[in-house]
Amino acid sequence: MKALIFDLDGTLVDTVYPHVLAWQLAFAEAGMPIEGWRLHRRMGMSGGLFKRAAARELGRNLSDEEVRTLDRRHAELFHQLLPTPPPLPGAVELLRFLRENKIIHGIATSNRRPMMNPALEVLGVGSETVVVERTDVARAKPEPDLFIECQQRLGVRAEECYVVGDAVWDLMGARRAQMLGIGLLSGGYGEEELIRAGAFRVFRDAADLQNWLDELGLLP
Protein backbone atom coordinates (compact mmCIF):
# COMPACT_ATOMS: atom_id res chain seq x y z
CA MET A 1 0.00 0.00 0.00
CA LYS A 2 1.27 3.43 -0.90
CA ALA A 3 -1.19 6.20 -0.09
CA LEU A 4 -3.77 7.58 2.32
CA ILE A 5 -6.77 9.56 1.11
CA PHE A 6 -8.50 11.41 3.94
CA ASP A 7 -12.00 12.67 4.39
CA LEU A 8 -12.06 16.09 6.11
CA ASP A 9 -15.06 16.73 8.44
CA GLY A 10 -15.17 14.26 11.32
CA THR A 11 -11.90 12.70 10.19
CA LEU A 12 -9.39 15.54 10.48
CA VAL A 13 -11.47 18.35 12.04
CA ASP A 14 -14.06 18.08 14.83
CA THR A 15 -16.97 19.61 12.94
CA VAL A 16 -19.66 16.92 12.75
CA TYR A 17 -21.76 18.07 15.70
CA PRO A 18 -21.90 21.77 14.72
CA HIS A 19 -22.71 20.71 11.15
CA VAL A 20 -25.59 18.56 12.43
CA LEU A 21 -26.94 21.34 14.61
CA ALA A 22 -26.59 23.94 11.84
CA TRP A 23 -28.65 21.71 9.51
CA GLN A 24 -31.13 20.94 12.28
CA LEU A 25 -31.68 24.66 12.94
CA ALA A 26 -31.79 25.54 9.23
CA PHE A 27 -34.44 22.89 8.51
CA ALA A 28 -36.45 23.88 11.61
CA GLU A 29 -36.36 27.57 10.60
CA ALA A 30 -37.79 26.57 7.23
CA GLY A 31 -40.65 24.78 8.98
CA MET A 32 -39.20 21.34 8.23
CA PRO A 33 -38.05 19.71 11.47
CA ILE A 34 -35.71 16.75 10.94
CA GLU A 35 -34.18 14.87 13.84
CA GLY A 36 -30.52 15.33 14.69
CA TRP A 37 -29.63 11.65 14.44
CA ARG A 38 -30.98 11.37 10.90
CA LEU A 39 -28.94 14.38 9.81
CA HIS A 40 -25.89 12.99 11.61
CA ARG A 41 -26.11 9.72 9.69
CA ARG A 42 -26.18 11.66 6.41
CA MET A 43 -23.20 13.90 7.05
CA GLY A 44 -20.48 13.55 4.43
CA MET A 45 -22.70 12.31 1.65
CA SER A 46 -23.26 14.35 -1.48
CA GLY A 47 -25.27 17.53 -0.80
CA GLY A 48 -27.70 16.64 -3.56
CA LEU A 49 -28.37 13.19 -2.13
CA PHE A 50 -28.58 14.71 1.35
CA LYS A 51 -31.36 17.06 0.31
CA ARG A 52 -33.16 14.28 -1.56
CA ALA A 53 -33.00 12.10 1.53
CA ALA A 54 -34.30 14.97 3.64
CA ALA A 55 -37.15 15.50 1.18
CA ARG A 56 -37.99 11.80 1.40
CA GLU A 57 -38.25 12.01 5.16
CA LEU A 58 -40.38 15.14 4.88
CA GLY A 59 -42.57 13.40 2.33
CA ARG A 60 -42.35 16.10 -0.35
CA ASN A 61 -39.89 17.63 -2.79
CA LEU A 62 -37.89 20.71 -1.91
CA SER A 63 -38.00 23.63 -4.34
CA ASP A 64 -34.73 25.04 -5.72
CA GLU A 65 -35.43 28.15 -3.67
CA GLU A 66 -35.84 26.09 -0.49
CA VAL A 67 -32.58 24.25 -1.16
CA ARG A 68 -30.73 27.53 -1.71
CA THR A 69 -32.11 28.96 1.54
CA LEU A 70 -31.20 25.81 3.47
CA ASP A 71 -27.65 25.86 2.08
CA ARG A 72 -27.20 29.53 2.89
CA ARG A 73 -28.57 29.23 6.43
CA HIS A 74 -26.54 26.09 7.12
CA ALA A 75 -23.35 27.90 6.10
CA GLU A 76 -24.23 30.99 8.17
CA LEU A 77 -25.24 29.03 11.25
CA PHE A 78 -22.24 26.72 11.03
CA HIS A 79 -19.90 29.69 10.92
CA GLN A 80 -21.69 31.29 13.90
CA LEU A 81 -21.60 28.06 15.92
CA LEU A 82 -17.96 27.30 15.23
CA PRO A 83 -15.90 30.08 13.64
CA THR A 84 -12.67 28.08 14.03
CA PRO A 85 -12.94 24.31 13.54
CA PRO A 86 -10.75 22.40 16.01
CA PRO A 87 -8.42 19.76 14.57
CA LEU A 88 -9.16 16.25 15.83
CA PRO A 89 -6.52 14.68 18.11
CA GLY A 90 -3.42 13.75 16.18
CA ALA A 91 -4.62 15.14 12.84
CA VAL A 92 -2.09 17.98 12.58
CA GLU A 93 0.73 15.71 13.76
CA LEU A 94 -0.23 12.86 11.41
CA LEU A 95 -0.34 15.13 8.36
CA ARG A 96 3.02 16.63 9.32
CA PHE A 97 4.50 13.15 9.77
CA LEU A 98 3.23 12.07 6.36
CA ARG A 99 4.71 15.16 4.71
CA GLU A 100 8.06 14.81 6.47
CA ASN A 101 8.29 11.10 5.65
CA LYS A 102 7.10 11.52 2.08
CA ILE A 103 4.17 9.16 2.55
CA ILE A 104 1.76 9.91 -0.28
CA HIS A 105 -1.54 11.37 0.93
CA GLY A 106 -4.37 13.67 -0.04
CA ILE A 107 -7.78 14.93 1.10
CA ALA A 108 -11.05 14.17 -0.70
CA THR A 109 -14.16 15.81 0.73
CA SER A 110 -17.80 16.54 -0.13
CA ASN A 111 -17.14 19.95 1.43
CA ARG A 112 -16.01 22.90 -0.68
CA ARG A 113 -14.14 26.17 -0.58
CA PRO A 114 -14.55 28.76 0.90
CA MET A 115 -16.56 26.85 3.56
CA MET A 116 -13.67 24.49 4.31
CA ASN A 117 -10.82 27.02 4.21
CA PRO A 118 -10.67 27.47 8.02
CA ALA A 119 -10.40 23.68 8.43
CA LEU A 120 -7.46 23.43 6.02
CA GLU A 121 -5.83 26.35 7.79
CA VAL A 122 -6.00 24.87 11.33
CA LEU A 123 -4.66 21.60 9.93
CA GLY A 124 -1.65 23.34 8.42
CA VAL A 125 -2.51 22.01 4.98
CA GLY A 126 -1.14 24.18 2.20
CA SER A 127 -0.78 24.02 -1.56
CA GLU A 128 1.72 21.14 -1.20
CA THR A 129 -1.19 18.81 -0.41
CA VAL A 130 -3.63 17.41 -2.97
CA VAL A 131 -7.13 18.46 -1.90
CA VAL A 132 -10.11 17.33 -3.98
CA GLU A 133 -13.36 19.09 -3.19
CA ARG A 134 -16.98 18.76 -4.20
CA THR A 135 -16.72 21.06 -7.21
CA ASP A 136 -13.84 19.06 -8.73
CA VAL A 137 -16.02 16.07 -9.61
CA ALA A 138 -19.45 15.35 -11.03
CA ARG A 139 -20.73 13.24 -8.15
CA ALA A 140 -19.82 13.19 -4.45
CA LYS A 141 -19.83 10.35 -1.89
CA PRO A 142 -20.86 7.58 -1.76
CA GLU A 143 -19.93 7.72 -5.44
CA PRO A 144 -16.21 6.97 -5.82
CA ASP A 145 -15.43 10.06 -7.93
CA LEU A 146 -13.74 12.15 -5.22
CA PHE A 147 -11.45 9.30 -4.23
CA ILE A 148 -10.59 8.38 -7.83
CA GLU A 149 -9.81 12.00 -8.70
CA CYS A 150 -7.55 12.23 -5.65
CA GLN A 151 -5.82 8.94 -6.44
CA GLN A 152 -5.14 10.03 -10.01
CA ARG A 153 -3.69 13.34 -8.87
CA LEU A 154 -1.50 11.46 -6.39
CA GLY A 155 -0.19 9.28 -9.23
CA VAL A 156 -0.84 5.90 -7.60
CA ARG A 157 -3.11 2.97 -8.43
CA ALA A 158 -6.49 2.59 -6.69
CA GLU A 159 -5.47 -0.75 -5.14
CA GLU A 160 -2.56 1.02 -3.44
CA CYS A 161 -4.81 3.50 -1.60
CA TYR A 162 -6.50 3.53 1.78
CA VAL A 163 -9.48 5.82 2.25
CA VAL A 164 -9.71 7.15 5.83
CA GLY A 165 -13.11 8.42 6.89
CA ASP A 166 -15.61 8.65 9.75
CA ALA A 167 -18.80 8.01 7.77
CA VAL A 168 -20.28 4.98 6.05
CA TRP A 169 -20.32 7.08 2.85
CA ASP A 170 -16.53 7.16 2.86
CA LEU A 171 -16.35 3.40 3.25
CA MET A 172 -18.93 2.73 0.58
CA GLY A 173 -17.16 5.11 -1.80
CA ALA A 174 -13.85 3.42 -1.03
CA ARG A 175 -15.18 0.00 -1.96
CA ARG A 176 -16.59 1.30 -5.21
CA ALA A 177 -13.19 2.85 -5.96
CA GLN A 178 -11.40 -0.49 -5.29
CA MET A 179 -9.66 1.01 -2.27
CA LEU A 180 -9.48 -0.24 1.32
CA GLY A 181 -11.53 1.79 3.77
CA ILE A 182 -10.34 2.69 7.26
CA GLY A 183 -13.00 3.93 9.68
CA LEU A 184 -12.44 6.47 12.45
CA LEU A 185 -14.81 6.81 15.42
CA SER A 186 -14.14 10.56 15.60
CA GLY A 187 -17.27 11.43 13.61
CA GLY A 188 -19.64 9.73 16.03
CA TYR A 189 -20.61 6.56 14.13
CA GLY A 190 -20.54 3.31 16.08
CA GLU A 191 -17.73 0.85 15.36
CA GLU A 192 -20.03 -1.85 13.98
CA GLU A 193 -21.70 0.59 11.60
CA LEU A 194 -18.29 1.29 10.06
CA ILE A 195 -17.33 -2.37 9.89
CA ARG A 196 -20.67 -3.28 8.34
CA ALA A 197 -20.08 -0.61 5.71
CA GLY A 198 -16.83 -2.33 4.79
CA ALA A 199 -14.12 -0.87 7.01
CA PHE A 200 -10.88 -2.84 6.78
CA ARG A 201 -9.83 -1.46 10.19
CA VAL A 202 -11.40 0.96 12.67
CA PHE A 203 -9.38 3.38 14.81
CA ARG A 204 -10.48 5.94 17.36
CA ASP A 205 -9.00 8.97 15.61
CA ALA A 206 -6.02 10.21 13.60
CA ALA A 207 -3.71 9.85 16.62
CA ASP A 208 -4.69 6.21 17.01
CA LEU A 209 -4.25 5.60 13.27
CA GLN A 210 -0.71 6.95 13.37
CA ASN A 211 0.23 4.20 15.87
CA TRP A 212 -0.64 1.56 13.29
CA LEU A 213 0.95 2.95 10.14
CA ASP A 214 3.47 0.11 10.18
CA GLU A 215 0.79 -2.59 10.23
CA LEU A 216 -0.92 -0.80 7.37
CA GLY A 217 2.28 -1.26 5.37
CA LEU A 218 2.85 2.46 4.96
CA LEU A 219 6.19 2.86 6.71
CA PRO A 220 9.33 2.43 4.64
Next chain:
Amino acid sequence: MKALIFDLDGTLVDTVYPHVLAWQLAFAEAGMPIEGWRLHRRMGMSGGLFKRAAARELGRNLSDEEVRTLDRRHAELFHQLLPTPPPLPGAVELLRFLRENKIIHGIATSNRRPMMNPALEVLGVGSETVVVERTDVARAKPEPDLFIECQQRLGVRAEECYVVGDAVWDLMGARRAQMLGIGLLSGGYGEEELIRAGAFRVFRDAADLQNWLDELGLLP
Protein backbone atom coordinates in the same frame (compact mmCIF):
# COMPACT_ATOMS: atom_id res chain seq x y z
CA MET B 1 -45.08 -6.45 31.53
CA LYS B 2 -46.89 -3.49 32.95
CA ALA B 3 -44.95 -0.25 32.64
CA LEU B 4 -42.65 1.92 30.53
CA ILE B 5 -40.00 4.14 32.09
CA PHE B 6 -38.64 6.69 29.64
CA ASP B 7 -35.41 8.57 29.47
CA LEU B 8 -35.93 12.20 28.33
CA ASP B 9 -33.13 13.71 26.20
CA GLY B 10 -32.63 11.81 22.94
CA THR B 11 -35.59 9.57 23.76
CA LEU B 12 -38.54 11.97 23.91
CA VAL B 13 -36.97 15.30 22.87
CA ASP B 14 -34.42 15.95 20.13
CA THR B 15 -31.77 17.58 22.29
CA VAL B 16 -28.68 15.38 22.05
CA TYR B 17 -26.85 17.34 19.36
CA PRO B 18 -27.30 20.79 20.96
CA HIS B 19 -26.27 19.29 24.32
CA VAL B 20 -23.09 17.89 22.73
CA LEU B 21 -22.25 21.18 21.05
CA ALA B 22 -22.99 23.19 24.23
CA TRP B 23 -20.56 20.97 26.18
CA GLN B 24 -18.03 21.09 23.34
CA LEU B 25 -18.10 24.90 23.31
CA ALA B 26 -18.09 25.15 27.13
CA PHE B 27 -15.03 22.90 27.44
CA ALA B 28 -13.25 24.71 24.58
CA GLU B 29 -13.94 28.12 26.20
CA ALA B 30 -12.31 26.81 29.36
CA GLY B 31 -9.20 25.85 27.38
CA MET B 32 -10.06 22.13 27.52
CA PRO B 33 -10.99 20.92 24.03
CA ILE B 34 -12.79 17.54 24.04
CA GLU B 35 -14.02 15.95 20.84
CA GLY B 36 -17.72 15.94 20.03
CA TRP B 37 -17.99 12.17 19.64
CA ARG B 38 -16.57 11.52 23.10
CA LEU B 39 -19.06 13.94 24.66
CA HIS B 40 -21.86 12.38 22.61
CA ARG B 41 -21.09 8.91 23.96
CA ARG B 42 -21.27 10.27 27.52
CA MET B 43 -24.62 12.08 27.21
CA GLY B 44 -27.18 10.86 29.71
CA MET B 45 -24.74 9.53 32.27
CA SER B 46 -24.48 11.10 35.72
CA GLY B 47 -23.04 14.62 35.60
CA GLY B 48 -20.45 13.68 38.20
CA LEU B 49 -19.25 10.67 36.22
CA PHE B 50 -19.34 12.78 33.05
CA LYS B 51 -16.97 15.35 34.50
CA ARG B 52 -14.71 12.63 35.89
CA ALA B 53 -14.58 11.00 32.48
CA ALA B 54 -13.78 14.36 30.90
CA ALA B 55 -11.03 14.92 33.46
CA ARG B 56 -9.57 11.50 32.63
CA GLU B 57 -9.41 12.39 28.95
CA LEU B 58 -7.82 15.73 29.78
CA GLY B 59 -5.32 13.97 32.02
CA ARG B 60 -5.95 16.10 35.11
CA ASN B 61 -8.62 16.76 37.74
CA LEU B 62 -11.12 19.58 37.36
CA SER B 63 -11.46 22.01 40.26
CA ASP B 64 -14.89 22.63 41.83
CA GLU B 65 -14.75 26.12 40.34
CA GLU B 66 -14.06 24.73 36.86
CA VAL B 67 -16.95 22.29 37.17
CA ARG B 68 -19.32 25.08 38.23
CA THR B 69 -18.23 27.24 35.29
CA LEU B 70 -18.64 24.34 32.84
CA ASP B 71 -22.13 23.58 34.18
CA ARG B 72 -23.20 27.21 33.98
CA ARG B 73 -21.83 27.74 30.47
CA HIS B 74 -23.32 24.47 29.24
CA ALA B 75 -26.77 25.55 30.50
CA GLU B 76 -26.44 29.04 28.98
CA LEU B 77 -25.15 27.81 25.63
CA PHE B 78 -27.72 25.03 25.42
CA HIS B 79 -30.52 27.52 25.99
CA GLN B 80 -29.07 29.86 23.34
CA LEU B 81 -28.64 27.06 20.81
CA LEU B 82 -32.10 25.58 21.33
CA PRO B 83 -34.57 27.68 23.32
CA THR B 84 -37.43 25.29 22.56
CA PRO B 85 -36.54 21.58 22.42
CA PRO B 86 -38.42 19.78 19.63
CA PRO B 87 -40.25 16.58 20.57
CA LEU B 88 -38.96 13.52 18.74
CA PRO B 89 -41.35 11.94 16.19
CA GLY B 90 -44.22 10.20 17.90
CA ALA B 91 -43.21 11.18 21.44
CA VAL B 92 -46.17 13.49 22.15
CA GLU B 93 -48.59 11.01 20.56
CA LEU B 94 -47.14 8.01 22.40
CA LEU B 95 -47.37 9.71 25.79
CA ARG B 96 -50.94 10.78 25.06
CA PHE B 97 -51.84 7.24 24.01
CA LEU B 98 -50.35 5.81 27.20
CA ARG B 99 -52.30 8.30 29.34
CA GLU B 100 -55.57 7.69 27.50
CA ASN B 101 -55.18 3.92 27.68
CA LYS B 102 -54.02 3.93 31.28
CA ILE B 103 -50.74 2.19 30.46
CA ILE B 104 -48.45 2.85 33.39
CA HIS B 105 -45.45 5.01 32.50
CA GLY B 106 -43.04 7.54 33.90
CA ILE B 107 -39.91 9.53 33.03
CA ALA B 108 -36.52 9.03 34.72
CA THR B 109 -33.75 11.38 33.63
CA SER B 110 -30.27 12.54 34.66
CA ASN B 111 -31.50 16.02 33.68
CA ARG B 112 -33.08 18.35 36.25
CA ARG B 113 -35.46 21.24 36.67
CA PRO B 114 -35.50 24.06 35.66
CA MET B 115 -33.25 22.98 32.75
CA MET B 116 -35.71 20.34 31.58
CA ASN B 117 -38.95 22.30 32.04
CA PRO B 118 -39.21 23.35 28.37
CA ALA B 119 -38.86 19.70 27.32
CA LEU B 120 -41.69 18.55 29.60
CA GLU B 121 -43.79 21.42 28.31
CA VAL B 122 -43.45 20.62 24.60
CA LEU B 123 -44.20 16.98 25.41
CA GLY B 124 -47.44 17.94 27.14
CA VAL B 125 -46.31 16.20 30.33
CA GLY B 126 -47.98 17.63 33.44
CA SER B 127 -48.27 16.77 37.08
CA GLU B 128 -50.25 13.62 36.22
CA THR B 129 -47.02 11.97 35.08
CA VAL B 130 -44.35 10.56 37.39
CA VAL B 131 -41.08 12.33 36.56
CA VAL B 132 -37.94 11.39 38.46
CA GLU B 133 -35.03 13.76 38.02
CA ARG B 134 -31.38 13.87 39.03
CA THR B 135 -31.97 15.55 42.36
CA ASP B 136 -34.46 12.88 43.49
CA VAL B 137 -31.81 10.19 43.89
CA ALA B 138 -28.29 9.82 45.22
CA ARG B 139 -26.72 8.46 42.04
CA ALA B 140 -27.66 8.90 38.38
CA LYS B 141 -27.22 6.57 35.39
CA PRO B 142 -25.73 4.06 34.80
CA GLU B 143 -26.63 3.42 38.46
CA PRO B 144 -30.17 2.02 38.63
CA ASP B 145 -31.43 4.54 41.23
CA LEU B 146 -33.47 6.74 38.87
CA PHE B 147 -35.28 3.75 37.38
CA ILE B 148 -35.91 2.11 40.77
CA GLU B 149 -37.27 5.36 42.23
CA CYS B 150 -39.57 5.73 39.22
CA GLN B 151 -40.73 2.10 39.42
CA GLN B 152 -41.53 2.45 43.11
CA ARG B 153 -43.52 5.62 42.53
CA LEU B 154 -45.41 3.85 39.74
CA GLY B 155 -46.29 1.05 42.14
CA VAL B 156 -45.12 -1.86 39.98
CA ARG B 157 -42.39 -4.46 40.34
CA ALA B 158 -39.03 -3.99 38.63
CA GLU B 159 -39.50 -7.14 36.53
CA GLU B 160 -42.67 -5.61 35.09
CA CYS B 161 -40.89 -2.52 33.71
CA TYR B 162 -39.29 -1.64 30.41
CA VAL B 163 -36.74 1.14 30.37
CA VAL B 164 -36.78 3.08 27.08
CA GLY B 165 -33.65 5.04 26.29
CA ASP B 166 -31.26 6.17 23.55
CA ALA B 167 -27.98 5.73 25.45
CA VAL B 168 -26.00 2.76 26.64
CA TRP B 169 -26.26 4.26 30.16
CA ASP B 170 -30.02 3.72 30.12
CA LEU B 171 -29.58 0.10 29.09
CA MET B 172 -26.88 -0.57 31.65
CA GLY B 173 -28.99 1.05 34.37
CA ALA B 174 -31.99 -1.02 33.28
CA ARG B 175 -30.09 -4.28 33.64
CA ARG B 176 -28.87 -3.33 37.08
CA ALA B 177 -32.47 -2.51 38.04
CA GLN B 178 -33.68 -5.93 36.79
CA MET B 179 -35.69 -4.25 34.03
CA LEU B 180 -35.72 -4.89 30.28
CA GLY B 181 -34.07 -2.17 28.22
CA ILE B 182 -35.43 -0.90 24.92
CA GLY B 183 -33.05 1.14 22.78
CA LEU B 184 -34.06 3.98 20.48
CA LEU B 185 -31.83 5.22 17.64
CA SER B 186 -33.10 8.78 18.09
CA GLY B 187 -30.14 9.80 20.26
CA GLY B 188 -27.55 8.92 17.62
CA TYR B 189 -26.05 5.69 18.97
CA GLY B 190 -25.60 2.86 16.50
CA GLU B 191 -27.96 -0.12 16.75
CA GLU B 192 -25.23 -2.60 17.69
CA GLU B 193 -23.96 -0.36 20.47
CA LEU B 194 -27.41 -0.48 22.05
CA ILE B 195 -27.75 -4.24 21.59
CA ARG B 196 -24.28 -4.82 23.00
CA ALA B 197 -25.27 -2.77 26.06
CA GLY B 198 -28.17 -5.14 26.61
CA ALA B 199 -31.12 -3.79 24.63
CA PHE B 200 -33.98 -6.29 24.46
CA ARG B 201 -35.29 -4.54 21.34
CA VAL B 202 -34.18 -1.50 19.32
CA PHE B 203 -36.59 0.88 17.59
CA ARG B 204 -35.99 4.00 15.53
CA ASP B 205 -37.91 6.38 17.75
CA ALA B 206 -41.03 6.75 19.90
CA ALA B 207 -43.28 6.55 16.81
CA ASP B 208 -41.72 3.23 15.83
CA LEU B 209 -42.01 1.92 19.40
CA GLN B 210 -45.72 2.67 19.48
CA ASN B 211 -46.24 0.29 16.55
CA TRP B 212 -44.90 -2.57 18.64
CA LEU B 213 -46.63 -2.03 21.97
CA ASP B 214 -48.65 -5.21 21.43
CA GLU B 215 -45.57 -7.38 20.96
CA LEU B 216 -44.13 -5.84 24.09
CA GLY B 217 -47.18 -7.15 25.94
CA LEU B 218 -48.37 -3.70 26.96
CA LEU B 219 -51.73 -3.54 25.25
CA PRO B 220 -54.74 -4.82 27.18
